[in-house]
Amino acid sequence: QKEVEQNSGPLSVPEGAIASLNCTYSDRVSQSFFWYRQYSGKSPELIMSIYSNGDKEDGRFTAQLNKASQYVSLLIRDSQPSDSATYLCAVTNIGGATNKLIFGTGTLLAVQP
Amino acid sequence: SQTIHQWPATLVQPVGSPLSLECTVEGTSNPNLYWYRQAAGRGLQLLFYSVGIGQISSEVPQNLSASRPQDRQFILSSKKLLLSDSGFYLCAWSVLNTIYFGEGSWLTVV
Numbered sequence: 001q002k003e004v005e006q007n008s009g010p011l012s013v014p015e016g017a018i019a020s021l022n023c024t025y026s027d028r029v030s031q032s033f034f035w036y037r038q039y040s041g042k043s044p045e046l047i048m049s050i051y052s053n054g055d056k057e058d059g060r061f062t063a064q065l066n067k068a069s070q071y072v073s074l075l076i077r078d079s080q081p082s083d084s085a086t087y088l089c090a091v092t093n094i095g096g097a098t099n100k101l102i103f104g105t106g107t108l109l110a111v112q113p
Numbered sequence: 114s115q116t117i118h119q120w121p122a123t124l125v126q127p128v129g130s131p132l133s134l135e136c137t138v139e140g141t142s143n144p145n146l147y148w149y150r151q152a153a154g155r156g157l158q159l160l161f162y163s164v165g166i167g168q169i170s171s172e173v174p175q176n177l178s179a180s181r182p183q184d185r186q187f188i189l190s191s192k193k194l195l196l197s198d199s200g201f202y203l204c205a206w207s208v209l210n211t212i213y214f215g216e217g218s219w220l221t222v223v
Contacts, residue, residue: 032210043203043217103157
């Protein structure tokens with residue numbers, strides 16, 4: 001079983017719709033959760049971090065964490081073609097140590113104009 | 114503000130040749146530094162991390178090595194490249210428990 005799992009996609013949504021990206025993790029003691037956006041051929045850039053159960057909003061982005069069910073999701077409202085990218089979920093599995101940050105393989109999002 | 118620079122951006126190297134990728138961080142002191150590799154269609158794999166000058170931890174056995182000669186400088190090296198070393202190499206640094214990546218270096222071994 002992979003430690004961090006994401007559907008590889010592509011997830012195709014029309015412009016203006018809500019894109020929902022999901023991630024599940026296997027280690028129950030995971031403490032910190034991150035979403036990165038990676039455009040083709042570029043390095044990942046941090047979008048959001050979340051540490052507590054519930055929702056965290058930042059502009060058009062909302063991260064949702066449910067530790068009991070071991071999943072974290074990212075919602076993108078009013079999706080734009082510029083949001084088309086691969087979204088990586090990352091989880092720390094021991095005490096929030098950055099050297100223990102585990103990445104999923106990413107979900108490719110395609111926003112159709 | 115903190116910035117991270119990584120070079121070269123792209124390189125094509127023959128099998129058996131040496132490798133040196135360099136990374137520097139500005140605007141912070143004593144950062145944790147990391148080298149990741151992203152192979153085609155695969156996730157990010159942590160190769161090395163460093164918590165200080167001369168302190169290197171290797172996460173996976175491989176054909177690569179890392180060094181940290183100065184506080185804000187991190188170098189990834191190989192004496193003899195293999196075809197399997199091809200990929201996208203990313204230097205990164207962290208503050209608190211959040212990792213930030215450099216621009217990356219595309220390595221093609223031919």
